[in-house]
Amino acid sequence: MDHVQIFDTTLRDGEQSPGISLNATEKLEIAHQLARLNVDIIEAGFPIASPGDFEAVQAIAREVEGPIIAGLARANPADVDRAWEAVKDAARPRIHTFVSTSDIHIEHQLQATREDVKGLARASVAQAKALCDDVEFSPMDATRADREFTAEVIQIALDEGATTINVPDTVGYAMPIEYAGFLADLYAMVPELRNAVLSVHCHDDLGLAVANSFAGVQAGARQVECAINGIGERAGNASLEEIVMLLKVRSEEHGFDTQIETKEIAKTSRLVSRLTGYAVQPNKAIVGRNAFAHESGIHQDGVLKERTTYEIMDATTVGLDSNELVLGKHSGRHALRQALEDLGFEIDGQALNQAFKRFKEIADKKKHVTAMDLEALVTDELREAVGTYTLEWFDVEASTRRPPHATVGVRDPEGRERQGSFTGDGPVDAIFRAINVATGVDAQLREFRVDAVTGGQDALGEVSVVVELDGQPAAGQGVATDILEAAGIAYARALGSAVRKAQVAARADEDAALAPTP
Ligand code: KIV
Numbered sequence: 214m215d216h217v218q219i220f221d222t223t224l225r226d227g228e229q230s231p232g233i234s235l236n237a238t239e240k241l242e243i244a245h246q247l248a249r250l251n252v253d254i255i256e257a258g259f260p261i262a263s264p265g266d267f268e269a270v271q272a273i274a275r276e277v278e279g280p281i282i283a284g285l286a287r288a289n290p291a292d293v294d295r296a297w298e299a300v301k302d303a304a305r306p307r308i309h310t311f312v313s314t315s316d317i318h319i320e321h322q323l324q325a326t327r328e329d330v331k332g333l334a335r336a337s338v339a340q341a342k343a344l345c346d347d348v349e350f351s352p353m354d355a356t357r358a359d360r361e362f363t364a365e366v367i368q369i370a371l372d373e374g375a376t377t378i379n380v381p382d383t384v385g386y387a388m389p390i391e392y393a394g395f396l397a398d399l400y401a402m403v404p405e406l407r408n409a410v411l412s413v414h415c416h417d418d419l420g421l422a423v424a425n426s427f428a429g430v431q432a433g434a435r436q437v438e439c440a441i442n443g444i445g446e447r448a449g450n451a452s453l454e455e456i457v458m459l460l461k462v463r464s465e466e467h468g469f470d471t472q473i474e475t476k477e478i479a480k481t482s483r484l485v486s487r488l489t490g491y492a493v494q495p496n497k498a499i500v501g502r503n504a505f506a507h508e509s510g511i512h513q514d515g516v517l518k519e520r521t522t523y524e525i526m527d528a529t530t531v532g533l534d535s536n537e538l539v540l541g542k543h544s545g546r547h548a549l550r551q552a553l554e555d556l557g558f559e560i561d562g563q564a565l566n567q568a569f570k571r572f573k574e575i576a577d578k579k580k581h582v583t584a585m586d587l588e589a590l591v592t593d594e595l596r597e598a599v600g601t602y603t604l605e606w607f608d609v610e611a612s613t614r615r616p617p618h619a620t621v622g623v624r625d626p627e628g629r630e631r632q633g634s635f636t637g638d639g640p641v642d643a644i645f646r647a648i649n650v651a652t653g654v655d656a657q658l659r660e661f662r663v664d665a666v667t668g669g670q671d672a673l674g675e676v677s678v679v680v681e682l683d684g685q686p687a688a689g690q691g692v693a694t695d696i697l698e699a700a701g702i703a704y705a706r707a708l709g710s711a712v713r714k715a716q717v718a719a720r721a722d723e724d725a726a727l728a729p730t731p
């Protein structure tokens with residue numbers, strides 16, 4: 214088998230999706246899970262983008278064991294230095310630097326010349342190489358660029374010591390045959406490329422990201438850049454779970470494999486969905502809730518007789534089978550800790566006490582507490598730890614005869630409780646607007662979604678909201694047995710995230726030295 218490295222960019226390209234804003238605690242939790250998934254490389258962030266991202270990348274580099282930890286840098290000295298500062302404490306650090314080679318980008322975005330681009334590539338790779346042995350270089354928008362010129366820039370990067378060359382289809386424009394042909398041309402024009410790892414990075418604007426990535430592997434690439442649930446700029450990146458399962462399920466035919474621990478896929482997908490607020494579409498390949506469901510009578514009948522009649526893989530392979538009962542109403546702290554450890558969460562001290570309190574509250578209301586309930590609860594606690602706006606309590610009078618009136622108590626980031634009241638169109642509307650009054654933040658609700666964590670009448674409710682503040686979207690989630698409570702928790706968190714984003718944007722505006730992000 215030919216090994217293909219999985220370079221996960223959920224925490225960098227994925228985090229650039231509209232509305233997503235992960236804090237350091239959340240990024241660290243996802244990075245630990247990516248390590249359990251056994252990805253080869255974690256692109257942990259874009260350290261110069263904000264002090265928060267720098268801290269998150271640094272924490273991941275210091276704490277997460279196993280994968281190579283990469284930080285992204287534009288081709289300029291400040292970016293490369295900042296990326297190195299953030300990743301240098303990792304056991305295996307990598308600097309990933311990039312500059313566009315397409316004329317559209319060179320002319321309009323960089324407002325530079327091809328000669329400038331060659332100089333930037335040379336200088337940034339040389340600078341990165343002086344700091345770090347492992348250097349990746351990407352000619353951005355390569356698939357829309359002049360091939361000879363891109364080859365020239367790649368040659369420069371190799372001359373300066375780049376060890377991985379990544380060829381991005383930045384705007385998701387390529388077709389599989391064309392992309393494979395492009396990579397073959399690059400091998401022909403730059404024979405030394407065979408001494409480096411060739412990498413693919415495909416966006417999904419035409420729904421071809423996974424197909425293009427696979428074509429790239431067939432053309433010689435041995436690193437695939439991808440993201441959990443396919444999140445990323447615009448239509449997203451190649452979805453990690455899809456490319457990994459394609460490589461696994463058809464390995465006998467194509468001869469490639471990865472080191473991914475596929476049983477961790479479903480759990481990683483749920484964690485990323487919860488923390489980003491990006492729902493997974495029900496029919497999403499591999500991780501959608503219908504990916505292994507059979508609706509029509511003929512299909513159900515076939516699967517009951519023999520699973521392989523309508524299934525090409527087993528749900529257990531991707532970890533979609535594990536929602537057994539783990540704890541009961543009378544379980545103690547020790548049993549909870551053990552169950553959480555089995556789920557991959559190492560929780561102690563105050564965090565364990567808090568989780569235990571939440572567990573007891575839920576166990577009182579819910580007959581069965583399952584693995585998925587616990588997972589939802591702990592992820593929710595994680596959000597809590599961030600401490601922005603927190604819903605403390607609410608009263609709402611709901612009636613079909615008069616508009617509902619809500620009063621809420623919200624704890625602000627400084628720890629003060631603030632109260633607000635509002636008469637709204639419905640109980641959810643009244644609570645949300647009362648939270649606006651309490652916080653003094655006048656955000657608009659853009660999306661509102663309720664999911665059940667598991668099946669059954671007593672299922673935990675998980676609410677996701679997206680709000681907009683000053684034109685910027687921000688997401689928040691909440692979990693509770695009561696939907697109104699889950700909604701209020703989610704909304705208060707989204708407001709907190711919106712305020713944080715507005716503060717970061719204001720700081721970035723002040724820093725004129727910052728050019729646009731990739
Ligand atoms: O899409 C892209 O070109 C990128 C680069 C930074 C690799 O994300």
Ligand code: ZN
Nearest residue numbers: 226383414446
């Ligand atoms: Zn990208």
